[in-house]
Amino acid sequence: MSNELESLREQLREAQETLQAIRSGDVDALMVDGIHGERMFTLSGADEAYRVLVEEMSEGALTLTAEGTILYANRRFSQMLKSPLEKVLSTNIYTWFSKEHQSILLELLQKNKEARRHKELALIASDRSVIPVYLSVSNPHINKMPDTICLVITDLTEQKQNEEIIASEKMASELLKASNESKKELLGILEEERKAKVDLAHANRDLSALSEDLVETQKRYETAEKIGKVGSWEYDVSTQDFWGSAEAKRIYGFPAESANFTTEIVEDCIPEKKRVHQALEDLLEKGTEYKLEFEIHPADGTPPKIISSIAETKYDENNKPMKVLGFIQDITQRKQAEKSLKDKKKELETIIEEAPNPIMVHNEDGKVIQVNKVWKELTGYRYSEINTIEKWTTKAYGEEMPTIKKYIDNLYELKHAVNEGEYPITASNGETIIWQFSSAPLGIINGKRTVVSSAMDITELKKKDEMIINQSRQAAMGDMIAMIAHQWRQPLTVIGMVANNIKLDIALEEEITTQELEKIADTISEQTQQLSQTIDDFRNFFKPKQEKAKTTVGNVLEGTLKIIGKSLENNNIAIMIENHSETEFLTYPNQLLQVFLNLLGNAKDILLDKVVADAKITIKIDETQDSIVTTICDNGGGIPEDAIKRLGEPYFTTKEKNGTGLGLYMSVTIVKKHLNGSLTWENKDEGACFIVTLSKE
Amino acid sequence: MDMKELKKLTQKLRVLYVEDEDKIRETTVTFLNHFFDDMVVAADGQEGLESFEKEVFDLVITDLKMPKLSGKELITKIKAHRPETIIIAMSGVSGNEGRENSGGDFFIVKPAHMEDFIGVLKQIVEQSGEF
Numbered sequence: 051m052s053n054e055l056e057s058l059r060e061q062l063r064e065a066q067e068t069l070q071a072i073r074s075g076d077v078d079a080l081m082v083d084g085i086h087g088e089r090m091f092t093l094s095g096a097d098e099a100y101r102v103l104v105e106e107m108s109e110g111a112l113t114l115t116a117e118g119t120i121l122y123a124n125r126r127f128s129q130m131l132k133s134p135l136e137k138v139l140s141t142n143i144y145t146w147f148s149k150e151h152q153s154i155l156l157e158l159l160q161k162n163k164e165a166r167r168h169k170e171l172a173l174i175a176s177d178r179s180v181i182p183v184y185l186s187v188s189n190p191h192i193n194k195m196p197d198t199i200c201l202v203i204t205d206l207t208e209q210k211q212n213e214e215i216i217a218s219e220k221m222a223s224e225l226l227k228a229s230n231e232s233k234k235e236l237l238g239i240l241e242e243e244r245k246a247k248v249d250l251a252h253a254n255r256d257l258s259a260l261s262e263d264l265v266e267t268q269k270r271y272e273t274a275e276k277i278g279k280v281g282s283w284e285y286d287v288s289t290q291d292f293w294g295s296a297e298a299k300r301i302y303g304f305p306a307e308s309a310n311f312t313t314e315i316v317e318d319c320i321p322e323k324k325r326v327h328q329a330l331e332d333l334l335e336k337g338t339e340y341k342l343e344f345e346i347h348p349a350d351g352t353p354p355k356i357i358s359s360i361a362e363t364k365y366d367e368n369n370k371p372m373k374v375l376g377f378i379q380d381i382t383q384r385k386q387a388e389k390s391l392k393d394k395k396k397e398l399e400t401i402i403e404e405a406p407n408p409i410m411v412h413n414e415d416g417k418v419i420q421v422n423k424v425w426k427e428l429t430g431y432r433y434s435e436i437n438t439i440e441k442w443t444t445k446a447y448g449e450e451m452p453t454i455k456k457y458i459d460n461l462y463e464l465k466h467a468v469n470e471g472e473y474p475i476t477a478s479n480g481e482t483i484i485w486q487f488s489s490a491p492l493g494i495i496n497g498k499r500t501v502v503s504s505a506m507d508i509t510e511l512k513k514k515d516e517m518i519i520n521q522s523r524q525a526a527m528g529d530m531i532a533m534i535a536h537q538w539r540q541p542l543t544v545i546g547m548v549a550n551n552i553k554l555d556i557a558l559e560e561e562i563t564t565q566e567l568e569k570i571a572d573t574i575s576e577q578t579q580q581l582s583q584t585i586d587d588f589r590n591f592f593k594p595k596q597e598k599a600k601t602t603v604g605n606v607l608e609g610t611l612k613i614i615g616k617s618l619e620n621n622n623i624a625i626m627i628e629n630h631s632e633t634e635f636l637t638y639p640n641q642l643l644q645v646f647l648n649l650l651g652n653a654k655d656i657l658l659d660k661v662v663a664d665a666k667i668t669i670k671i672d673e674t675q676d677s678i679v680t681t682i683c684d685n686g687g688g689i690p691e692d693a694i695k696r697l698g699e700p701y702f703t704t705k706e707k708n709g710t711g712l713g714l715y716m717s718v719t720i721v722k723k724h725l726n727g728s729l730t731w732e733n734k735d736e737g738a739c740f741i742v743t744l745s746k747e
Numbered sequence: 748m749d750m751k752e753l754k755k756l757t758q759k760l761r762v763l764y765v766e767d768e769d770k771i772r773e774t775t776v777t778f779l780n781h782f783f784d785d786m787v788v789a790a791d792g793q794e795g796l797e798s799f800e801k802e803v804f805d806l807v808i809t810d811l812k813m814p815k816l817s818g819k820e821l822i823t824k825i826k827a828h829r830p831e832t833i834i835i836a837m838s839g840v841s842g843n844e845g846r847e848n849s850g851g852d853f854f855i856v857k858p859a860h861m862e863d864f865i866g867v868l869k870q871i872v873e874q875s876g877e878f
Binding site for chain 1: 754768774781813817859864
């Protein structure tokens with residue numbers, strides 16, 4: 051464009067020079083470029099040719115008086131001003147310029163100046179639009195009108211626009227350099243940008259908007275770059291030419307510099323070429339959105355890829371599709387990740403579904419996402435009946451529902467797995483089953499905090515446990531009653547005897563003195579105190595609330611002997627306590643007492659069973675650095691060898707009569723689980739020893 | 748036979764009473780003193796055996812469960828030396844076990860009712876009318 055302008059300017063200069071030459075008689079013929087092609091004019095026809103030239107030239111040409119009144123103007127000038135020629139002629143040239151340019155113009159039109167002056171100024175057209183112009187002024191010394199000024203005005207609008215484009219290109223390339231010169235892809239984008247800018251420039255957009263757009267586009271591109279390798283392509287509707295960016299070629303397995311990137315060769319890489327081609331046709335013909343994913347087999351024989359492709363149509367001013375601009379992205383890895391994620395999810399779902407334990411997946415919205423087979427089987431509820439936590443808790447927990455639901459609501463705060471303990475659950479058939487729950491956070495799934503709760507059906511176990519506990523409790527109660535009987539026999543006998551004495555006195559009509567009566571009353575009172583004390587001793591032991599307390603093994607042993615001592619004494623069993631422990635430690639005194647009671651009771655039973663002369667139980671309390679060891683030995687002949695290993699199993703007993711096989715089992719359980727100690731046994735000397743080891747901590 | 752007549756018949760009996768529990772012994776002695784004028788009291792089986800070896804008793808009343816020498820052992824020894832000695836065993840163990848295994852002639856369950864004592868004493872008096 052600027053070249054054309056320059057050549058026109060050159061022509062004009064030549065024309066003016068020629069005119070000068072003709073006037074001075076230096077030449078007799080000239081040649082000019084007219085709209086009808088090259089024509090040679092002789093001097094005799096020069097006047098007419100000149101007129102044609104001036105009228106047809108693409109510059110505005112005019113002559114002025116020294117004051118600036120327009121004497122002559124050609125059509126081009128009136129076109130520039132968007133005003134009919136008759137309204138231009140005889141107006142003052144100054145009125146067509148802005149105020150600030152008028153002074154410059156005045157300066158330009160000064161007669162004493164050099165022969166030819168040039169300046170860039172701006173005309174104000176009749177519609178007030180501003181037209182950049184290039185002004186050439188000369189004083190041609192026309193004989194009759196010595197003061198006439200000649201003016202040639204070139205419209206610079208197009209040139210200015212071109213300059214803007216060049217400037218924007220320059221800016222773009224600078225931005226490009228600044229951002230990442232090595233990215234050829236960006237060049238492709240910028241190339242497009244440039245093309246787009248040409249269109250924009252034609253639409254007379256201003257420069258600032260242009261550069262802003264460019265920066266914005268570049269930013270977007272940089273973001274896109276970060277996200278993934280994106281290739282772009284262009285399809286020219288008229289020529290059917292297909293163009294691809296370096297990245298596009300790379301994706302399709304072609305060298306980046308490859309020129310052979312045609313529609314056919316590209317479509318050859320696409321197994322589903324029909325579908326893909328159809329999408330392009332639909333875009334062009336129906337304007338259907340072009341957005342698809344398809345497999346490609348790259349030309350370089352590398353493994354197949356999945357690509358995502360989007361495109362849109364560019365239309366010309368007649369709204370006819372001109373070209374299609376598209377982007378492709380290699381999404382193979384994403385697709386593979388999606389697939390393996392899907393597979394993993396499926397696998398997990400299968401594991402959950404087929405797991406032998408009941409499992410529920412639920413989220414903070416109170417939605418039950420999944421309950422597995424076992425869950426449904428054991429409870430008898432269908433998924434639709436328990437697909438919210440509200441429904442589930444209502445069905446399973448009945449009156450307890452609000453408490454349980456509140457508890458479950460708190461589970462979503464979980465950071466790690468927790469054991470929640472045992473809960474009775476009402477199954478659909480109305481039966482109660484006991485589940486032991488544990489829950490763990492699964493993280494955020496579909497935007498909701500999600501928790502997996504799994505359960506263990508311990509109904510059977512509980513029933514068995516409960517039965518053993520019941521049986522052992524019954525056995526213990528039986529033992530207790532026997533022990534109470536021993537304790538009570540003496541005071542009851544004494545009170546009975548006192549009553550007998552009174553009755554006998556009455557029967558024998560003997561007198562009872564006040565002194566005697568007082569003595570009797572004292573005896574009765576004393577004996578009832580003893581009865582009451584026994585009740586207290588036993589009641590303490592049977593206290594339902596088991597609390598940890600600081601005590602010594604010696605104290606607990608003393609309490610044990612208060613209960614069982616009389617029974618041992620009555621059975622002629624001697625108790626020898628070898629050493630005492632005064633070390634205080636935190637424990638469950640009543641549970642330890644139950645263990646001692648069981649061990650002493652067992653010793654008593656064996657000693658009575660075997661009818662051991664000189665029966666005795668020896669109790670020894672030893673202390674080590676961190677534990678207290680209580681050893682209870684009898685002289686009952688020891689545990690039979692074949693029974694040593696089985697001792698402590700539920701229902702296993704060596705007693706000939708009245709053995710339940712639960713006492714020692716319960717003692718082992720208590721020491722291990724509640725007292726964090728150990729209970730072991732061995733044969734020693736003439737009997738069995740049971741060793742209770744408790745930590746001082 | 749009323750209580751006073753019974754008393755007259757039992758008063759002449761020479762009696763050994765063995766009981767290890769102080770309170771029981773104390774209150775029982777008060778009771779037995781109404782019936783027996785000549786009674787030796789021992790605080791355990793061993794002491795009872797020693798008394799038995801020193802003198803002759805018509806009647807021995809003994810507890811069964813006692814430390815050192817049990818009532819049962821004492822009874823066995825007495826019956827071995829002087830089988831004619833009448834023995835009343837007393838024990839908290841109720842039922843056949845105590846009654847049959849004691850080796851005594853009579854058995855009274857503790858705590859004893861006055862009627863149990865009277866009944867046994869009447870039987871003894873009637874069986875051996877000559878006292």
